[in-house]
Amino acid sequence: MPYTPPIKxxxxxLHHAVDFDAVLACPDHSDTTADxxxxxxxxxxxxxxxxxxxxxxxxxxxxxxxxxxxxxxSPGFKDAYSAYVEAGWQGLGMAVDHGxxxxxxxxxxxxxxxxxxxxxxxGLCPMLTASAMKAIAAHASDDLKAKYLPKMVTGEWSxxxxxxxxxxxxxxxxxxxxxxxxxxxxxxISGQKIYITWGEHDCADNIVHLVLARLPDAxxxxxxxxxxxxxxxxxxxxxxxxxxxxxxxxxxxHKLGIHGSPTCTMEFDGATGWLIGEPNRGLxxxxxxxxxxxxxxxxxxxxxxxxxxxxxxxxxxxxxxGRTLGKQETIIGHPDVRRMLMDMKARLMGARVICMATAVAxxxxxxxxxxxxxxxxxxxxxxxxxxxxxxxxxxxxxxxSTAVQVHGGMGFVEETGAAQHYRDSRIASIYEGTNGIQxxxxxxxKIRRDGGAGMMALIExxxxxxxxxxxxxxxxxxxxxxxxxxxxxxxxTLREATQIMLDIDEADGLGGASNYLMLxxxxxxxxxxxxxxxxxxxxxxxxxxNMQKLVWYHALVVMPEAGAHLNYLRRAGRVLxxxxxxxxxDL
Numbered sequence: 368m369p370y371t372p373p374i375k376x377x378x379x380x381l382h383h384a385v386d387f388d389a390v391l392a393c394p395d396h397s398d399t400t401a402d403x404x405x406x407x408x409x410x411x412x413x414x415x416x417x418x419x420x421x422x423x424x425x426x427x428x429x430x431x432x433x434x435x436x437x438x439x440x441s442p443g444f445k446d447a448y449s450a451y452v453e454a455g456w457q458g459l460g461m462a463v464d465h466g467x468x469x470x471x472x473x474x475x476x477x478x479x480x481x482x483x484x485x486x487x488x489x490g491l492c493p494m495l496t497a498s499a500m501k502a503i504a505a506h507a508s509d510d511l512k513a514k515y516l517p518k519m520v521t522g523e524w525s526x527x528x529x530x531x532x533x534x535x536x537x538x539x540x541x542x543x544x545x546x547x548x549x550x551x552x553x554x555x556i557s558g559q560k561i562y563i564t565w566g567e568h569d570c571a572d573n574i575v576h577l578v579l580a581r582l583p584d585a586x587x588x589x590x591x592x593x594x595x596x597x598x599x600x601x602x603x604x605x606x607x608x609x610x611x612x613x614x615x616x617x618x619x620x621h622k623l624g625i626h627g628s629p630t631c632t633m634e635f636d637g638a639t640g641w642l643i644g645e646p647n648r649g650l651x652x653x654x655x656x657x658x659x660x661x662x663x664x665x666x667x668x669x670x671x672x673x674x675x676x677x678x679x680x681x682x683x684x685x686x687x688x689g690r691t692l693g694k695q696e697t698i699i700g701h702p703d704v705r706r707m708l709m710d711m712k713a714r715l716m717g718a719r720v721i722c723m724a725t726a727v728a729x730x731x732x733x734x735x736x737x738x739x740x741x742x743x744x745x746x747x748x749x750x751x752x753x754x755x756x757x758x759x760x761x762x763x764x765x766x767x768s769t770a771v772q773v774h775g776g777m778g779f780v781e782e783t784g785a786a787q788h789y790r791d792s793r794i795a796s797i798y799e800g801t802n803g804i805q806x807x808x809x810x811x812x813k814i815r816r817d818g819g820a821g822m823m824a825l826i827e828x829x830x831x832x833x834x835x836x837x838x839x840x841x842x843x844x845x846x847x848x849x850x851x852x853x854x855x856x857x858x859x860t861l862r863e864a865t866q867i868m869l870d871i872d873e874a875d876g877l878g879g880a881s882n883y884l885m886l887x888x889x890x891x892x893x894x895x896x897x898x899x900x901x902x903x904x905x906x907x908x909x910x911x912x913n914m915q916k917l918v919w920y921h922a923l924v925v926m927p928e929a930g931a932h933l934n935y936l937r938r939a940g941r942v943l944x945x946x947x948x949x950x951x952x953d954l
Contacts, residue, residue: 718759
């Protein structure tokens with residue numbers, strides 16, 4: 368099933384909608400040009416469509432398999448992984464000091480989307496490796512960095528994140544895996560971890576596990592968790608692989624989707640590990656890994672949604688059925704089919720621009736020469752991350768469901784692949800912190816903790832867009848009234864909703880947190896799309912006319928949905944808790 372990367376859309380948004388030029392102006396990226404970024408996106412697109420996409424169906428139909436304690440990946444995965452390593456894609460966003468290419472995270476978001484769209488199950492391995500590298504680089508000792516990062520940067524070794532246990536999922540406080548000091552600088556790690564993505568496989572020569580465990584004298588709860596590095600194979604001082612560590616895969620999950628991704632139950636039986644960071648500070652270290660992963664899960668939602676959209680578009684252009692309007696003989700001439708395609712396209716573009724904006728904020732936070740600008744960008748990145756994760760994954764689920772509908776009866780059978788996209792998308796709103804948890808994070812840590820200052824700063828920035836829109840109309844003569852009306856109403860809605868979330872009590876706030884997050888997603892996406900449309904029109908970009916029509920739909924259909932969420936927020940607690948719990952079963 369072919370995949371055509373949406374490179375025009377990606378380049379347009381980077382250039383016009385998310386201030387990517389500010390990233391390229393940072394000293395760390397002085398050698399990165401727009402032409403270089405374009406070449407990288409083109410190359411990543413070819414790799415995704417030519418090498419990864421052909422393995423997607425085999426991964427779904429022939430899942431990874433466990434024999435003894437060895438996992439054999441799906442047909443074609445091992446060769447594709449070797450090609451991925453040889454091409455150097457793993458080190459794209461890693462710092463030059465650690466052997467990477469040092470490119471902006473915004474570029475990794477674009478290339479990552481193509482990887483996940485081509486084969487989401489495959490893409491989870493390099494995603495987790497990249498996140499593990501960031502955690503090691505930020506918190507591990509120099510010796511551990513020197514020993515493990517070089518081969519992880521090349522992709523020869525992969526990384527895995529070991530958090531979840533049968534009794535410890537979203538709440539990691541009950542983690543029971545034990546770590547005992549061996550007195551030689553190492554620890555004996557014992558316990559069982561579940562849902563470990565790519566925890567065992569045959570693609571990489573070594574797997575570097577980051578494991579949350581509890582020291583004997585650790586405090587109870589999440590404040591008593593430490594982080595350890597446990598390699599599958601020990602590594603000598605010369606970098607050569609030695610004996611196998613005392614850890615193994617004892618089971619594989621049989622899942623709704625992402626069948627090609629081995630989801631392992633890992634057993635650590637006195638495995639040797641090395642402490643990363645300070646004792647009892649493991650969760651803080653792990654969040655370095657998790658926060659990046661959350662952004663890229665949002666990207667996964669956009670990716671699989673776009674893959675489903677492309678399949679639906681292709682089907683609609685070929686399927687002849689019923690009487691259509693005009694001269695169009697295939698079902699793309701049916702207004703309702705056209706509506707579904709337009710809806711998918713607009714929402715996916717909005718989710719994509721939020722993910723890119725989050726990455727740009729992270730790039731500026733890491734690279735800008737002025738401290739105050741870095742601090743403000745860090746706040747912006749933290750604010751947008753739960754929105755990017757949740758909005759991107761929810762839009763992905765919606766798009767893949769709509770794609771099944773476009774296919775009609777053929778969407779309900781496996782032959783077209785539409786069902787696989789639907790199944791694969793469903794996990795993104797669950798792992799790396801459910802979307803409900805992201806909503807709570809947005810409310811409690813990103814809105815209330817600073818009195819709404821971070822969100823108000825974003826609103827103030829978005830409030831400059833109406834003036835840009837007026838200038839665009841004056842200079843180009845293009846009438847943008849619908850976008851102006853939606854923009855002004857949406858900004859007022861976002862201000863009121865934020866104030867409500869600051870003022871209401873905890874129960875009402877938690878009851879409305881998910882609605883507030885979706886409201887933010889609709890509005891921020893729409894504002895950034897309008898900004899990108901205006902900048903493109905002013906620059907004379909040949910794609911701007913198409914962007915204008917896409918934004919018109921988004922302004923008429925998607926942005927106004929925020930109003931319904933606002934109406935709910937005004938009554939959130941009463942709507943939820945006035946209805947008696949006993950009646951939830953039956954009236």
